[in-house]
Amino acid sequence: MADPRPQRFRLWPWRQQPSVISTRTTPPAVQEVTEKLTELVHFERGVGALYYYLPDESLTAIAQDLCHSRQAAHILEGGVDRDIRAQMAALKTWTAVSAIWHSAVWQPDEILATFGFRLIEALRAETELWRVVVDPRAQFFGLAVSADDTQRYWLVLVIGQKGQEMGDSSTTSAR
DSSP states (O other): OOOSSOOOOOSOGGGGSOOOOOOOOSOOOHHHHHHHHHHHHHHHHHHHHSSOOEEOHHHHHHHHHHHHHHHHTTOOSOEEEOOGGGTOGGGTTEEEEEEEEEEEEOOTTOOHHHHHHHHHHHHHHSHHHHHHHTOTTOOEEEEEEEEOTTSEEEEEEEEEEESSOTTSTTSOSOO
C-alpha cells in the first residue's frame, strides 16, 4: 500500500546539514596582513596611476618607526604627514616623502581579503589620504603593519619621490 504521508519537496536540503566551511576565528599574523595590503596597494596604485610603486628599504624603516609610534601613542584616527624629508636628515636625497596611517580592528570570522579591502575603502573615503596613495609623482613606497592584543592593526604607508621634479622637461611622463 502507498505511504499515507506525502514526501515534501525540499529546495534547500543542505540547510539541515551542519556547515563544514571553516572560518578563521583568530586574526592573521602581521606579516600576512602586510603582504595582503602590499598586494592591494599595488593593485589600487596600478589602477589609479597606471604604474606601480617600487619598494624601498629606507621608506620601509621609516614606516615601521611611524607605525610603532602611532601604536604606542594609541592614535586611532587616520592621518597624513607630508614632507617628512624636512624632518629627517637621512632623506636629503629625496624630493618628497609623505606618510599616511590608519587603524582598524579585526572582526571575528573576517577573512584577510575582506579586512584588506575594508582598510583600502577607509583610505579611499578620506580624500586627503587617497590623494597621497595615487600621487602621480610618487615612485617608491614602504609599508608597515603592527598589531596589539585587542586585534587592532595599525597601517603606515610611506610614499616617496627621488630625483628631479615631475614638472621638469628632462623627465619623461611614461615609465
